[in-house]
Amino acid sequence: MTDANAALRARDLQVFWHPCTQMKDHETLPLIPIRRARGVWLEDYDGRRYLDAISSWWVNLFGHGHPHIDARIRDQLDTLAHVITAGFTHEPAVTLAERLIARAPPGLGRVFYAENGSAAVEIALKMSFHAWRNQGRTRKTRFVALTGGYHGETLGALAVGSVELYRETYGPLLMPTLQAPSPDCYLRAEGESWESHSRRMLEPMAALLEAQHAEICAVIIEPLVQCAGHMRMHHPAYLSGLRALCDRYQVHLIADEIAVGFGRTGTFFACEQAGITPDFLCVGKGLTGGYLPLSAVLTTDAIYQCFYDDYTTLRAFLHSHSYTGNALGCAAALATLDLFEQRPVLDDNRALAAHLARALVPLTEHPHVGEVRQTGLIAAVEMTPCGDRRSHYPWQERRGLRVYRHGLTRGVLLRPLGNVVYFMPPYVTTAEEIDLMVQVAREGIALATAG
Ligand SMILES: *Cc1c(COP(=O)(O)O)cnc(C)c1O
Numbered sequence: 393m394t395d396a397n398a399a400l401r402a403r404d405l406q407v408f409w410h411p412c413t414q415m416k417d418h419e420t421l422p423l424i425p426i427r428r429a430r431g432v433w434l435e436d437y438d439g440r441r442y443l444d445a446i447s448s449w450w451v452n453l454f455g456h457g458h459p460h461i462d463a464r465i466r467d468q469l470d471t472l473a474h475v476i477t478a479g480f481t482h483e484p485a486v487t488l489a490e491r492l493i494a495r496a497p498p499g500l501g502r503v504f505y506a507e508n509g510s511a512a513v514e515i516a517l518k519m520s521f522h523a524w525r526n527q528g529r530t531r532k533t534r535f536v537a538l539t540g541g542y543h544g545e546t547l548g549a550l551a552v553g554s555v556e557l558y559r560e561t562y563g564p565l566l567m568p569t570l571q572a573p574s575p576d577c578y579l580r581a582e583g584e585s586w587e588s589h590s591r592r593m594l595e596p597m598a599a600l601l602e603a604q605h606a607e608i609c610a611v612i613i614e615p616l617v618q619c620a621g622h623m624r625m626h627h628p629a630y631l632s633g634l635r636a637l638c639d640r641y642q643v644h645l646i647a648d649e650i651a652v653g654f655g656r657t658g659t660f661f662a663c664e665q666a667g668i669t670p671d672f673l674c675v676g677k678g679l680t681g682g683y684l685p686l687s688a689v690l691t692t693d694a695i696y697q698c699f700y701d702d703y704t705t706l707r708a709f710l711h712s713h714s715y716t717g718n719a720l721g722c723a724a725a726l727a728t729l730d731l732f733e734q735r736p737v738l739d740d741n742r743a744l745a746a747h748l749a750r751a752l753v754p755l756t757e758h759p760h761v762g763e764v765r766q767t768g769l770i771a772a773v774e775m776t777p778c779g780d781r782r783s784h785y786p787w788q789e790r791r792g793l794r795v796y797r798h799g800l801t802r803g804v805l806l807r808p809l810g811n812v813v814y815f816m817p818p819y820v821t822t823a824e825e826i827d828l829m830v831q832v833a834r835e836g837i838a839l840a841t842a843g
Contacts, residue, residue: 395438396436396437396438397422397424397425397436397437397438400425400437401422401423401425404423404425405418405423410423421793421797424436424442424800425437428457429444429456429457430455430456430457431455431456431457431818431820432444432455432456432817432818432820432821432825433456434456434805440803441803442800442803442804442805443803443804443805443825443828443829444456444805444817444818445799445804445805445806445815445816445817445821445829446805446806446807446814446815446816446817447678447682447816447817447818448682449677450619450651450656450677450678450816451677451678451680451681451682452678452681452682452818453654453655453678453681453682453728453731453818453819454681454682454728454731454818454819454820455818455820456682458681458727458731460727460730460731460734461681461683461724461727461728461731463727464723464724464726464727464730465683465684465720465723465724465727467723468484468719468720468722468723469720472719473718473719473720474715474718474719474720475719477505477716477717478712478716481717482717482719482722484719484722484723484726485505485717485719485722487722487726488503488722488725488726488729489503489688491726491729492675492688492690492729493690495660495661495729495732496661496669496673496690497661497663497664497668497669497670497673498669499669499692500669500670500673500690500691500692501691501692501693501696502690502691502692502693502695502696503688503689503690504519504688504689504691504709504711505686505687505688505716505717505718505722506676506686506687506688506689506713506716507685507686507687507713507715507716507718507721508544508676508685508687509543509544509549509648509650509651509674509676509677509687510543510544510545510546510549511544511546511687511713512650512674512675512676512687512688512689513543513544513546513548513549513552513612513646513648513650513674514544514546514548514549514711515674515689515711516610516612516646516648516672516674516689516691517535517548517549517552517609517610517612517646518548518709518710518711519672519689519691519695519709519711520535520609520610520644520646520671520672521533521609522698522699522709522710523644523695523698523699524609526698526699526707527698531606531607532606532607532608532609533607533609534568534569534570534604534607534608534609535551535552535569535570535608535609535610535611535612536569536570536571536572536597536600536601536608536610536611536612536643537551537552537553537554537569537570537571537572537611537612538554538571538572538573538574538575538612538613538614538618539554539571539572539573539574539576540554540574540576540618540621540622540624541553541554541574541612541613541614541618541621542554542555542614542618542619542620542621543612543614543648543650544650547562547565547566547567548567550562550565550566551566551567551568551569552569552612553620554571554621555620555621570600570604570608572593572596572597572600572611573593573596573597574593574618574621574624574626575589575590575593575594575626575627575630576618576621576624576625576626577589577590577624577625577626577627577765578622578624578625578763578765578774578781579781586625586626586627587627587629589626589627590626590627590629590630591627591629591630591633593626593630594630594633594634594637597611597634597637598637601637601638601640601641601643602641605641605642605643608641608643609643609644610638610643610644610645610646610671610672611634611638611643611644611645611646612646612648613631613634613645613646613647613648614648614649614651614652615631615647615648615649615652615657615661615662615663615665615666616628616631616652616657616662616665616767617651617652617657617662617767617770619651619652619770620651620809622772622774622809622810622812623765623770623772623809623812623814625765625766625767625770625772628665628666629666630666631662631663631665631666631668632666632667632668635666635668635669635670638671644671644672644695645668645670645671645672646670646671646672646674647661647662647663647670647672647673647674648674649661649662649663649673649674649675650674650675650676650677650687651677652770653673653675653677653678653679654675654677654678654679654728654732655678655732655737655738655741655768655769655819656678656768656769656770656816657767657768657769657770658738658741658742658745658767658768658769659738659768660732660738661673669692671691671692671695672689672690672691672695673689673690673691674687674688674689675687675688675689675690676688678728679725679728680721680724680725680728681724681725681727681728681731683721683724684718684720684721684724685715685718685721686718686721686722686724686725737819740819741768741769741819742768744769744817744819744821744823744826745766745768745769747823747826748766748769748771748815748817748826748830749766749771751826751827751830752764752766752771752773752830754834755773755830755833755834755837758779758834758837758838758841759779759841760775760776760777760778760779760837760841761773761774761775761776761779761837762774762775762776762778762779762780762781762782762783763781769815769816769817769819770814770815770816771814771815772812772813772814772815773812773813773814773833773837774811774812775791775792775811775812775813775837775840775841776811777841784811785811787810787811791808791811791840791841792808792809792810792811792812792813792840793808794836794839794840795808795813795833795836795837795839795840796808796836798832798835798836798839798840799832799833799836802832802835803832804828804829804832804833806829806832806833806836813833813836813837815829815830815833817829
């Protein structure tokens with residue numbers, strides 16, 4: 393067998409330290425060098441193809457090499473790639489802000505740009521704290537996060553996350569935060585509905601806010617799906633209840649829609665399913681269609697006004713990144729928004745999500761599947777030893793990795809989170825491609841749970 397990938401693989405292992413990877417794994421697990429990608433297919437140097445069932449880490453909405461996004465970026469490149477955005481501005485950044493505001497829940501009128509999701513989360517946290525400070529509420533210094541939440545990898549974002557391994561490792565570096573139990577419906581009682589469980593989880597949140605609201609700046613949440621925390625899902629009733637609690641106790645609500653925004657859950661933003669407007673809305677990932685690093689924080693005029701004053705009051709927001717409002721990134725984002733206007737994307741997604749749900753039905757009966765759950769175009773299959781929601785495979789067994797390996801042999805990129813095999817396909821995936829990814833996942837799950 394020829395292996396045109398081998399040369400690049402060898403060079404890679406000499407110099408490239410990969411994200412979220414125990415590099416020693418690559419002594420036995422071959423890296424996959426990708427030469428090009430078109431639509432939902434990635435292709436290596438041997439011409440082997442891989443179906444991108446996870447949208448290249450949840451960023452790619454309309455496929456790779458999309459002609460409209462490609463063209464819009466090329467056009468932008470002809471006029472302006474990037475310029476400082478302190479004191480200067482440019483048309484793509486202004487238009488993108490206008491169009492994001494038009495798409496967002498009512499009441500969000502200001503856009504602050506950053507370069508990745510973690511930075512957007514840092515900005516929302518700082519802005520919330522600083523807005524209270526500018527109002528003389530200097531005791532408000534703490535944040536409430538949910539168990540199972542994930543908000544990125546920088547220290548502030550990690551502090552409001554609760555992925556156990558991260559907390560164990562970096563705990564001594566993290567600011568102390570308050571934790572409330574997640575509305576995660578995997579943990580519901582036997583026979584309890586999603587809605588009832590999610591509503592019940594508002595009670596400990598209410599108690600926490602009641603007791604400590606004077607010190608709390610904001611609550612941060614991933615609306616509807618805690619993605620990195622094993623694709624755990626909750627009912628929109630939790631979001632509307634949480635909005636009401638935040639209003640009652642004068643605490644900001646930060647909605648981190650970095651993974652779930654842009655049509656992923658069935659509505660353009662997940663918050664819409666609860667009819668709420670957060671005080672801060674963080675977007676990233678799919679914002680540029682998976683092309684370029686760009687993120688943004690949308691906020692209200694009320695927050696903006698907390699900072700708007702004479703220079704000498706020193707109330708201005710203190711934050712900048714070198715590439716804030718990068719013009720190429722804004723062009724890619726504008727092209728992505730165009731695609732939502734050119735086709736009824738949300739309707740198409742609903743049809744594709746229904747197809748995905750049908751394809752997954754056989755897995756619900758599998759003896760080692762504890763649950764199959766779905767919200768829009770996110771579906772997850774929880775592998776458990778007894779096929780219930782209480783038993784767990786020890787993480788050391790790395791059963792998800794077996795599914796990943798099987799997927800690669802069959803030309804499908806699946807990347808389970810622990811024992812959870814999930815699908816987060818690009819919106820342009822066909823019904824046949826959905827069937828293929830589910831079929832390969834079924835085979836992988838059978839292998840991974842056999843003994
Ligand atoms: C991925 C993610 C982030 C972090 O975004 P990066 O661009 O990887 O820094 C933050 N929040 C959520 C919900 C995410 O899924």
